[in-house]
Amino acid sequence: MKRRPIPTAWITTPALIVLFIAAWHLYVAWSGVSKFIIPPPLAVWESLVDLLGTASTLRHAWITLYETLVGFFFACIIGVGLGTVLGKTAWLEQALNPFIIATQVVPKVALVPLFILWFGFGTESKIVVATVLAFFPILTNTVLGIKSVDSGHNDVMTVLNAGRWQRFITLELPSSLPAVLAGMEVGIVLAIIGAVVGEYLGGSTGLGHLAVASLNDYKVGMMFAVIILLTAMGFLLYLLVGALKKLLIPWHDSVASKIRPVAG
């Protein structure tokens, strides 16, 4: 048996992180920049330990996670549901497309205060922002997936006299799943951004709020620590959607590239 080589990323990723931290440390030490503008890595590390040791941090993190996941959930429901309908009904897609694009090109961050006015300072307004941001890539990818069903596969179902529902369950849904999941990978990242931006601009809970509050207290190190925590959370959720791909589309090229043909 051949010895498996260690994946390149296992070496390059830690090396690049160490390099980045070293450069950061040296810049702060030599340039004489105020620690209120860029704190040294060690101070950020101390803040991070401090942050993780505080009881309320878990509550803030949980709230942000909750807003992100619920927002993402609604985005999936709306994106996949509406995307399926639009993908199958060309005239409806043409009729609604300008409005769907409008929801994306309008500066959403500017609308966040309005959402807070409508839905209050609690988690609801953040969930709405997360949903609005995350549904679009899921929607467009679902439409693309449904429309890209292979015509030869459709012929097979026509000859088998398949009903609409049978066609959807056995052909259209599995066929569009790779595109839908690609949309979800983008969507989950946007959902976090939506939740955090909502917390930035209103309310008194969540990691987004914690970041702004730290800055207002001149605790720049703490703000960096919060951002590191948010990054870790985003990473974890992104990996989770990636794992979902392995579970749901093991047959797809993007997942199954290691499966080789058994016969020539």
Added chain:
Amino acid sequence: MNRTSVPGIHLAGVEKAFATPDGPLLALQRTDLQVRPGEFLALVGPSGCGKTTLLRMIGGLTEPTAGRVLIAERSLWAAGRRDSEAIRELAVVFQDANLFPWFSVEDNIALPLRLRGVPKPERLQKSRSLCELVGIGGFERLWPRQLSGGMRQRAAIARALSYDPHILLMDEPFGALDAITRDQLNLELQRIWLAQGCTIVFVTHSIAEAVFLGDRVLLLSPRPGKIDTEVEVPFPRPRKTSIQAFPEFQQLVQRLRDRLEAIT
């Protein structure tokens, strides 16, 4: 299955025109054709002669602009809808195997039975015995992408046979395969046809393949598509590959080839 108990096909004044920006284009002019019960009919002709269009009309995939397609004395099309009783008699094998990549080989073969509500143990049992019949036993659990082109086409034939259709329509099923695999599959198709006793309409662009397989060969000519020449093939069954070396076989092929050159 008794050879005379299977239904034949009757085309009465069937015509197909496609709409193009320059006005309607006649793909197949008014055609009358009787396919005898249990017959192996081969359609051959240059590209653009309407042979695929003819097959797709028999398969209920394309609606004729005029005339009637009768399967077992039932009209296939009535008021723009396909007759579900007539369509149940049919199976189609396409040039591409058109297996669904998200189903294993055995689930692909069992798909028609699943759509008909056959319980899972029963349909998987049928699927496995069909894998043996078409010579891909042992590969039931693989993804289609793991099979070679020839094996995928065998699986597509097994899927078509899964619901014991009385009429098998084949549109250049071996057109994308190499010559060795093709010869082998021609022999096996003959064996399966002799065992199952269904009616087969087989479209090909190879005159030798048509003469080798068919009880009768129809040569179609292009622009507009129409039946040009009809030839009965007298060789007894089962035919061996070696008959291709017989002078009678070669004369028949040459006669059709000369005619093909005259019309293109």
